[in-house]
Amino acid sequence: MMNIxxxxxxxxxxxxxxxxxxxxxxxxxxxxRARGVLLRGLPVLALLIAVADPQFVRETRSALKxxxxxxxxxxxxxxxxxxxxxxxxxxxxxxxxxxxxxDLEVRTVRAGRVEAGSTATQDGTRLFGALTSAMSEVPxxxxxxxxxxxxxxxxxxxxxxxxxxxxxxxxxxxxxVMITGDHNEFDRRIKxxxxxxxxxxxxxxxxxxxxxxxxxTDTRVPVTIKRNGGAxxxxxxxxxxxxxxxxxxxxxxxxxxxxEAAAAPNELSAANNRTMVSISGVRxxxxxxxxxxxxxxxxxxxxxxxxxxxxxxxxxxxILRPLTKDDGTPLNELSLIAFPIRELFEDQLNEFNLIIxxxxxxxxxxxxxxxxNVANFVNQGGAVMLAVGPEYADSYxxxxxxxxxVLPAEPTGRIYTGAFKPKLSEAGLRHPVTxxxxxxxxxxxxxxxxxxxxxxxxxxxxxxxxxVAKPKGQQVMEGLEKEPLLILNRVGKGRxxxxxxxxxxxxxxxxxxxxPETELLRRTAHWLMKEPELEEESLSATAQGGALAISRHSLxxxxxxxxxxxxxxxxxxVVPKSTGGGKFATTxxxxxxxxxxxxxxxxxxLAAIGTPNPLESYDVAATADKVGxxxxxxxxxxxxxxxxxxxxxxxxEPNRASHGSTWLGLKANNQxxxxxxxxxxxxxxGLILLAVxxxxxxxxxxxxx
Numbered sequence: 211m212m213n214i215x216x217x218x219x220x221x222x223x224x225x226x227x228x229x230x231x232x233x234x235x236x237x238x239x240x241x242x243r244a245r246g247v248l249l250r251g252l253p254v255l256a257l258l259i260a261v262a263d264p265q266f267v268r269e270t271r272s273a274l275k276x277x278x279x280x281x282x283x284x285x286x287x288x289x290x291x292x293x294x295x296x297x298x299x300x301x302x303x304x305x306x307x308x309x310x311x312x313d314l315e316v317r318t319v320r321a322g323r324v325e326a327g328s329t330a331t332q333d334g335t336r337l338f339g340a341l342t343s344a345m346s347e348v349p350x351x352x353x354x355x356x357x358x359x360x361x362x363x364x365x366x367x368x369x370x371x372x373x374x375x376x377x378x379x380x381x382x383x384x385x386x387v388m389i390t391g392d393h394n395e396f397d398r399r400i401k402x403x404x405x406x407x408x409x410x411x412x413x414x415x416x417x418x419x420x421x422x423x424x425x426x427t428d429t430r431v432p433v434t435i436k437r438n439g440g441a442x443x444x445x446x447x448x449x450x451x452x453x454x455x456x457x458x459x460x461x462x463x464x465x466x467x468x469x470e471a472a473a474a475p476n477e478l479s480a481a482n483n484r485t486m487v488s489i490s491g492v493r494x495x496x497x498x499x500x501x502x503x504x505x506x507x508x509x510x511x512x513x514x515x516x517x518x519x520x521x522x523x524x525x526x527x528x529i530l531r532p533l534t535k536d537d538g539t540p541l542n543e544l545s546l547i548a549f550p551i552r553e554l555f556e557d558q559l560n561e562f563n564l565i566i567x568x569x570x571x572x573x574x575x576x577x578x579x580x581x582x583n584v585a586n587f588v589n590q591g592g593a594v595m596l597a598v599g600p601e602y603a604d605s606y607x608x609x610x611x612x613x614x615x616v617l618p619a620e621p622t623g624r625i626y627t628g629a630f631k632p633k634l635s636e637a638g639l640r641h642p643v644t645x646x647x648x649x650x651x652x653x654x655x656x657x658x659x660x661x662x663x664x665x666x667x668x669x670x671x672x673x674x675x676x677x678v679a680k681p682k683g684q685q686v687m688e689g690l691e692k693e694p695l696l697i698l699n700r701v702g703k704g705r706x707x708x709x710x711x712x713x714x715x716x717x718x719x720x721x722x723x724x725x726p727e728t729e730l731l732r733r734t735a736h737w738l739m740k741e742p743e744l745e746e747e748s749l750s751a752t753a754q755g756g757a758l759a760i761s762r763h764s765l766x767x768x769x770x771x772x773x774x775x776x777x778x779x780x781x782x783x784v785v786p787k788s789t790g791g792g793k794f795a796t797t798x799x800x801x802x803x804x805x806x807x808x809x810x811x812x813x814x815x816l817a818a819i820g821t822p823n824p825l826e827s828y829d830v831a832a833t834a835d836k837v838g839x840x841x842x843x844x845x846x847x848x849x850x851x852x853x854x855x856x857x858x859x860x861x862x863e864p865n866r867a868s869h870g871s872t873w874l875g876l877k878a879n880n881q882x883x884x885x886x887x888x889x890x891x892x893x894x895x896g897l898i899l900l901a902v903x904x905x906x907x908x909x910x911x912x913x914x915x
Contacts, residue, residue: 391832777804
């Protein structure tokens, strides 16, 4: 490359002023017709050229290769139909064609694949992020263009106007897109558009569902819904319309709803016909009825516990004057509230979550038909607790009435008196109500349950215990002579607890060191009200990083396998290992989002991991709508591989058409690097001096004639 350059010895502005002044004087001389004016201009011109210092420059250049980027979509949706085969065939042909371009460097990037052990599919296919990374070290002046091989489901594609701000290099060269799917593919999908995180137990919540198959047909699609793996119910949803669907929250804790739309003939994938929603059930304010049969120091323990919980509405009655007590005082002089028997035990009974009888004896105050209502209340799912003293062993015991059918033990009539230290039974060491109570085991106890049961806890002593026979349910605490002290039992759909001592209040007073009175009573009450965390036989799982953490709780000590059904339908078997206290745990690596079903033969559980229909798998029909507008803006083309061969490659000059029906163009930037430079002065000093002297002498000669 040859060129003439100037290196003025003075600033360019000064040089221009000198030239203007010189030519102005010569022009004035011509105007006055002065002799030798042109000859005088010769030395002036020579001096101006000397000051401008012209040079002849010869450059040696080396051409730089342009850079093209090929982005290959390897997302899950690319595995459908013939997309993978078309992708690999197109890539092989492209690689061969591009390799024949001597002035082009090609960088191939594979993107969209989800690594094993990861559930990071929520953001969908991110091809432009991969393209940006590949171009991070590419000068914009050498970028020839990009080629994407994809099904068109690219979730980080920006609108053309936004792309000009964020992805400016894409606009300077063509972006070509090769679509691997088929025209007019059909696929039905279902989506939870919105759902609440919480709902009140026993109430309905509204979930917005949408079934869409990409068509505008007016059809109604059958949809089945299961809650926590139970029986399925069916509804019908209009295609393409968002519908509010009411779902009932039946239990506290997780309520996992599996929702599945019926498969359509010839649809692309049935995986996105299923979705799920997990809603945590929370109880409204719990209503507890506490009936104390007589004033005693221990009733304060129950009252303090229940009043301290802001989520509990407590109704507390203490029987100050039973019907059997008649001291002759006229009724109009008594400042007592009549016990509302009918209102509590008939009209409002089912509004309570828990009924506690604290040292209550049946002395005619509550008629038998009302106690029968309480027994029926338990069988229908209610909860009753008895904290008893000597009254449970006498002839007026509650065991002798209609409540007998739900009580877990029969009094023998014997009452133990004298100090004794409560202990956990072998079952109590594993039961969530009593397991891990502070001070339950003496320091440095052995690991086995049998040995632990024989240890003395660091608790204070109690002073009285009622003996019972034929106990049913779980005996979690023992007293004198290993007699049952706290019994928990399930009856029908409800639960019953029986505490066979009225001196637990001594723990609260710190007698003999005290004990965990509040925690024991709290756990017992919440177990009765079916708190999920206190279930003695349970199975659960949660996501922890790339693994499923499986927890099992059982009163039995053996380790048994748990079968895990993956969202894909495959099954895995794992054996949780004992961690003590009836707890078992293990982990299972997971690599797909969705609903996991767990079963240990007795208990079942569901774990909702991630979203079953993330962006990547929700819409899988091939499309040019997401990338096409940006491709058109850059001058690129969109090619459906289903229609024919891979387009040929052409190099095109800037601002020329860069695509056709059978070819695609990559920009020829003609960039180079200078490897050598030689400079030759065009105004040598000797020549300039000769011109100045010759001009001066000729001007003197001309003026002398």
